[in-house]
Amino acid sequence: MKSNPYLSSSIFLLIAFILSLAIGSVFISPKELWNILRGAGDETFVFIIWQIRLPRTILIALSGAALSGSGAAYQGLFRNPLADPFLIGVASGAGLGAVIAMSIQWPYSFWGLMAIPMAAFLAALLTVFIVYFLARVGQTIPTTNLILAGVAFSSFATSLTSFLMLRSTSEVRRALGWLLGGASQAGWAAILAILPYLIIGLGILLISGHALNLLQFGDDQAQQLGLNVTRTKTILLIAASLATAAAVAFSGIIGFIGLIVPHLTRLWLGPDYRRLIPLSVIGGASALIISDVLARIVLAPQEIPVGIVTALAGAPFFLWVLRRAKNQGYW
Amino acid sequence: MLKIQNLSASYNGRQVLREISFDVKNGEVLALIGPNGAGKSTIIRAASGVIPSTGHIHTNGDDFQSLTPLQRARYLAVVPQAISLPPAFTVWETVLMGRTPYLGFLGHASALDEELARQALSRVNALAFSERRVGELSGGERQRVLLARALCQSTPILLLDEPTAHLDLQYQVSLLELIRELARSENLAVLIALHDLNLASHYADRVALLVGGHLKAVGAPREVLTAELISDAYCLPVQIVAHPFLDVPLVLPDTK
Numbered sequence: 001m002k003s004n005p006y007l008s009s010s011i012f013l014l015i016a017f018i019l020s021l022a023i024g025s026v027f028i029s030p031k032e033l034w035n036i037l038r039g040a041g042d043e044t045f046v047f048i049i050w051q052i053r054l055p056r057t058i059l060i061a062l063s064g065a066a067l068s069g070s071g072a073a074y075q076g077l078f079r080n081p082l083a084d085p086f087l088i089g090v091a092s093g094a095g096l097g098a099v100i101a102m103s104i105q106w107p108y109s110f111w112g113l114m115a116i117p118m119a120a121f122l123a124a125l126l127t128v129f130i131v132y133f134l135a136r137v138g139q140t141i142p143t144t145n146l147i148l149a150g151v152a153f154s155s156f157a158t159s160l161t162s163f164l165m166l167r168s169t170s171e172v173r174r175a176l177g178w179l180l181g182g183a184s185q186a187g188w189a190a191i192l193a194i195l196p197y198l199i200i201g202l203g204i205l206l207i208s209g210h211a212l213n214l215l216q217f218g219d220d221q222a223q224q225l226g227l228n229v230t231r232t233k234t235i236l237l238i239a240a241s242l243a244t245a246a247a248v249a250f251s252g253i254i255g256f257i258g259l260i261v262p263h264l265t266r267l268w269l270g271p272d273y274r275r276l277i278p279l280s281v282i283g284g285a286s287a288l289i290i291s292d293v294l295a296r297i298v299l300a301p302q303e304i305p306v307g308i309v310t311a312l313a314g315a316p317f318f319l320w321v322l323r324r325a326k327n328q329g330y331w
Numbered sequence: 332m333l334k335i336q337n338l339s340a341s342y343n344g345r346q347v348l349r350e351i352s353f354d355v356k357n358g359e360v361l362a363l364i365g366p367n368g369a370g371k372s373t374i375i376r377a378a379s380g381v382i383p384s385t386g387h388i389h390t391n392g393d394d395f396q397s398l399t400p401l402q403r404a405r406y407l408a409v410v411p412q413a414i415s416l417p418p419a420f421t422v423w424e425t426v427l428m429g430r431t432p433y434l435g436f437l438g439h440a441s442a443l444d445e446e447l448a449r450q451a452l453s454r455v456n457a458l459a460f461s462e463r464r465v466g467e468l469s470g471g472e473r474q475r476v477l478l479a480r481a482l483c484q485s486t487p488i489l490l491l492d493e494p495t496a497h498l499d500l501q502y503q504v505s506l507l508e509l510i511r512e513l514a515r516s517e518n519l520a521v522l523i524a525l526h527d528l529n530l531a532s533h534y535a536d537r538v539a540l541l542v543g544g545h546l547k548a549v550g551a552p553r554e555v556l557t558a559e560l561i562s563d564a565y566c567l568p569v570q571i572v573a574h575p576f577l578d579v580p581l582v583l584p585d586t587k
Contacts, residue, residue, distance in 0.1 A: 210438020226404030271419040
């Protein structure tokens with residue numbers, strides 16, 4: 001497994017993907033799936049797969065990849081094992097941005113749809129800078145400061161979001177389910193709308209592994225080794241926020257994926273960000289797909305928001321990492 | 332060859348270096364000495380470009396201040412104090428980071444990079460623990476790893492910021508011997524900030540005495556480590572005695 005982590009995690013992703021297509025209110029066997037993907041099969045099933053499950057699974061996979069990849073990047077940037085798009089407030093900030101864009105009620109067109117991730121991105125970026133400056137002490141950002149500032153800002157953004165939703169029309173109020181994390185808005189249009197943000201954001205993160213490695217030595221050493229620290233950090237913050245915003249725009253606020261997956265990857269293969277980022281991306285996709293499958297089956301036929309599943313698993317994990325970080329210093 | 336001319340730097344509005352000028356020749360070890368806060372580390376930080384400064388820092392024409400960090404890292408490598416290193420990287424990974432100024436787009440190390448890292452590790456006698464994590468090493472081992480990383484950078488100039496701090500005597504001596512030998516064999520210009528005056532006297536070719544951001548004296552240990560200059564700089568009466576078997580001065584506090 002260790003000899004080719006890319007292969008093993010890709011196989012895992014494929015299995016998760018097939019499970020997600022097969023499992024739901026109706027079970028569709030892998031054999032039938034194969035027929036449908038080749039263009040044959042029962043008409044109802046064809047509709048379920050092409051119009052519901054496939055776009056939903058892809059959206060969930062992309063969101064998981066984005067949250068986990070940006071989580072790994074935030075951890076490297078802040079040199080802090082607890083940085084997660086949700087815990088540092090960026091996800092809630094992006095959610096607020098998305099809700100503001102929705103409540104303006106752009107016409108439901110492709111460009112109207114594109115504006116939602118854009119607003120989420122701008123709000124995410126603003127959040128990063130606010131939280132960063134609130135948490136900073138001199139040159140460093142103590143772990144607890146970062147999380148406290150993130151959680152405080154997160155509550156603030158969430159309250160504003162709730163306020164906006166309560167005073168708005170039913171159209172936006174439907175977004176409440178979305179905000180807890182769920183792919184109820186899934187559709188091919190949503191996938192197309194976030195794809196540009198995602199490709200740019202994750203693309204930059206994927207080629208920045210070595211820079212993130214250098215940043216682990218602190219700004220001085222990174223620069224003495226040849227890195228343009230200020231420029232690199234700015235680019236990475238923007239890229240991670242783009243990826244987070246892309247995920248939040250249509251999948252809502254899903255916590256802890258960006259914490260759990262990079263952390264387990266780090267325990268598995270060590271701290272090298274050149275591997276950590278791509279494997280977090282693949283692992284994040286698998287982990288969120290599995291969470292979404294669970295969200296569909298635990299209370300079937302009713303669905304629960306996937307954010308609840310990730311929080312149920314993630315909050316205890318967070319406490320475990322917090323204790324570890326205290327006892328052993330930074331990983 | 333490292334040439335520093337009229338170097339000044341400020342920190343939070345306070346001027347911490349004033350018009351410093353000196354050279355470090357190839358093959359030479361120059362020790363920066365002076366009381367705490369005199370500006371020893373600041374010179375190293377200014378020369379390596381992590382804090383802004385005025386004046387000139389250059390080698391045969393190229394002014395470092397106008398270079399990008401990547402270009403500068405091909406001229407000048409820094410050995411920091413080994414206090415806060417990311418513990419989870421292995422020694423091998425850490426040393427390979429020294430190749431950063433030469434790596435390609437994705438930070439992939441070539442066979443040559445790996446060969447140079449191996450050579451650097453063997454120079455500092457650290458090959459045996461190259462697969463260990465840095466967090467598991469002793470202070471002396473860590474300092475050697477950082478020296479190997481700097482050597483791996485293949486620069487003509489080496490700056491070291493109190494590399495012997497937190498090391499016990501045995502490691503202090505072996506590290507400084509190694510540094511002096513490297514300066515000779517690789518023809519490096521070595522600038523090293525040192526706390527211990529007697530180690531500076533023993534291992535440096537020349538010594539530069541800094542006090543309150545001013546350069547008080549530069550020269551052979553015998554010229555700089557005089558009772559008058561040192562008493563004045565450290566506000567403490569001292570006596571200078573001859574080393575029992577080496578031709579260098581030793582500094583002893585003149586107190587009861």
